[in-house]
Amino acid sequence: MAMFLIVGGAGYIGSHMVKHLASHGHDVVVLDDLSSGHRKSVVAGKFIQGDLGDQDLIEEIFSTSKIDCVMHFAAFSLVGESVELPLNYYHNNTAKTTSLLMAMARHGVDKFILSSTAAVYGEPENLPILETEPTEPTNPYGRSKIFIEEILEDCDTAHGLKHISLRYFNAAGASKEGEIGEDHSPETHLIPLVLQVALGQREYIEIYGTDWDTPDGTCIRDYIHVMDLAEAHILAAQRLMEGGESGVYNLGCQSGYSVREIISIVREITGKPIPAVESDRRPGDPARLVASSEKIKSELGWNPRYDDPERIIATAWRWHSANPRGYSDV
Ligand SMILES: NC(=O)c1ccc[n+]([C@@H]2O[C@H](COP(=O)([O-])OP(=O)(O)OC[C@H]3O[C@@H](n4cnc5c(N)ncnc54)[C@H](O)[C@@H]3O)[C@@H](O)[C@H]2O)c1
Incomplete structure (x- = not known):
């Protein structure tokens, strides 16, 4: 069993991830500032309310919990808002992620799974979209994510950070038990x-x-079911824990x-x-x-x-x- 840090674990997809990891017997620490998440959606693990960009808090988390793998769901993800407020997106999604990666490097935590997005492809020419399709995002949201993907590759070269970027298409659905589900405000899906x-x-x-x-x-x-997304993260984490290489994968149906x-x-x-x-x-x-x-x-x-x-x-x-x-x- 492993210990996971789930950043953004009170959000829609992160909360389903927390539930899925706990049902597999893993230990979970959740960090979420509740800017769009819900405390009630976190049904397992240790919950810490705080900002991903709070370096003292991140330092404390890695000092007190022996984290094996970080799954990073925290982001702003409204495409229209990202066009109006690009710096908020680059700051929250990209810059704050670099602080997290720095703390991971300091503490020797070398496994990372990123919630990336189909938005990195922009307007693709070929269908179905393969991972080899050029990444040409058409908005700051998509760019804020492709920047992280590129930063992760540099971290692999420099510090041996093994990472998997999962490019989700449209997440939908709720846990089959029905106790957690999607609650975004504003809702755009x-x-x-x-x-x-x-x-x-x-x-x-x-x-x-x-x-x-x-x-x-x-x-x-x-459309892809949120629990199928969660299962893909478990497979990705297993691959990294078995010594697998970094990679990028689409997730759709x-x-x-x-x-x-x-x-x-x-x-x-x-x-x-x-x-x-x-x-x-x-x-x-x-x-x-x-x-x-x-x-x-x-x-x-x-x-x-x-x-x-x-x-x-x-x-x-x-x-x-x-x-x-x-x-x-x-
Ligand atoms: N929902 C989709 O269809 C979809 C599709 C593609 C990619 N994604 C990506 O998946 C991830 C999760 O999406 P979601 O729909 O669950 O979003 P969400 O808004 O429900 O969850 C994001 C969570 O991150 C938290 N958060 C945001 N900034 C933070 C910060 N600085 N510090 C701490 N916590 C912070 C929010 O409070 C929220 O709980 C996002 O990264 C999103 O870009 C989602």
């Missing part, structure tokens, strides 16, 4: 937004563009679903009508983003269990319908 319509919290779902070059004219995205398809599945699962309003395209939205996840399947043996959108949405609906106001209801 399609599935929870459509579920808010089902709950009567929004009048309609807005569809941005119906004239894309896709079969039904709406954008296509690749390799099948894309259009906005209209997602809305229609939500109608079926919830039995609600879900009014939709068609609007103009948003600048910078690619028509299709679909990952190839063959590399992580073949190299790390990842095998997603929730590889259809019905199952993903069913777990999300269970959480949202039981907790319509998110963690305020827990």
Whole structure:
């Protein structure tokens, strides 16, 4: 069993990671400043409220806990906000990560897993997207992440830091037991937004563009269940602990679903009508983003269990319908 530091472990994906690690018998220390996370979502481990950029606090954590591996989920991740406030993103996402890496180097902690993103690819030319596709992010959020990926490579060369960057596509769903789930404010992700319509919290779902070059004219995205993401992190950590090399892996389900398809599945699962309003395209939205996840399947043996959108949405609906106001209801 190992000891993990989960930075950003009170967030949506981090909290599912904490639960998954604990269910595998690992020890977990969670660091989160609760800027967007929820204390109630941390169902296991030792919780420390604090900022990733607080060097004294980070120093204390590494001095008092023998951390084997760091998983780093903490970030600001609103693309539009990153365009308006780029320095906040470079400071929180990139600069503060370098303080964490410096502390790790001082304490000889040499295993690191990064929550990276499909946004590093920008508007890819080839589909499904392979890890070898050029990284040309179109916004500061995506750049703040690719910078970290590059810094990690330098740290490997200089200090032997072994790292895996996991480029997530669209995370969705909730733990199957239903006690934790997604609660972002503001919410920008399609599935929870459509579920808010089902709950009567929004009048309609807005569809941005119906004239894309896709079969039904709406954008296509690749959805991955949050627990399949968590499992991929465990496989990545195992690989590093066995002495494996650093690497970069996509995490998606390799099948894309259009906005209209997602809305229609939500109608079926919830039995609600879900009014939709068609609007103009948003600048910078690619028509299709679909990952190839063959590399992580073949190299790390990842095998997603929730590889259809019905199952993903069913777990999300269970959480949202039981907790319509998110963690305020827990
Ligand atoms: N949700 C997705 O679909 C998705 C897709 C691609 C990549 N990602 C990446 O995955 C990670 C997790 O995403 P999420 O949806 O769980 O986000 P989230 O906002 O729910 O979680 C991020 C957590 O980090 C914490 N945090 C932020 N800055 C911090 C700081 N300076 N110090 C300490 N804690 C801090 C927040 O309080 C929050 O609990 C992020 O890095 C995000 O960029 C998410």
